[in-house]
Amino acid sequence: MNMFFDTHNHSQFSFDGGATTVEQSVKAAVDKGFGGICFTDHCDYFVPKMKEEFEPIVCEVFDVKAQQAEIDRVSGLVAEGAFGRAAAKKFKVLKGIEVGLYEDSRELNKNILAANSFDQVIASVHYLEDTDPYFGPYYKGKNWKEAYGRYLETLLREMRKLEDFDIMGHFDYIVRYAPYPKESIQYRDFPGLIDEILKYLIENGKGLEINTKTYRQYGLRTPQLDRDILIRYMELGGDILCLGSDSHKADQVGARFDYFAQYVKMFGFRRLGHFENRRLKMVTI
């Protein structure tokens, strides 16, 4: 039994989350013995035009009121014992959002955060330089160092602009769909930039997400979480590690959490973080 919280999950309210529902993912987390799950549906105000070539552009900002009403309904079911007595006592269903950082969305992002209450806000970059890296053109004419470096620079610049968030999501997302043999973002390749990012998180009490979806196989490539980043994070005084599966299907909830909990323990981390009502909670692993 563990008390993991999965801090990053998509539901039917995300434009790409149609393969699961809040209720199904709650059941999956309860079945794994978790302490809770947070639904962080997509909020990307800016969607690059080039995406239209590959799929029709849809609104990528979820309906906050509808999502929160559904979370309240499912929380009620949990409390009534619909998912078992143990879950009724301890399991939490949390309200989150994944804010897509982009220069043109700065004001809109601030507005949606001010107009609603969330348990937890993830800030992340899905789009940059008017492209969607999932579809390739972002990497054209760039070597791996430029492609990964520009992503990290964008992430740092836009996080500083937003300020109002709890967890930095998938800092190495850009490696997932990259065409280079270089599979991972490693500390030794961007020491100054990664230090700046880690220091910003630490000084501002924000969490560093380990996005377990990033470390699975994509075609012939399997990105790795660079141990030197964890070691440096600890050296600088960081201790808010958050495990997020980035699930878009119920069977992905909590994927490889046992492995990554053991992995971070090896470096001396003893607790994992999540946020409730925008306040940090730490759970011993």
Ligand SMILES: [Zn+2]
């Ligand atoms: Zn994301």
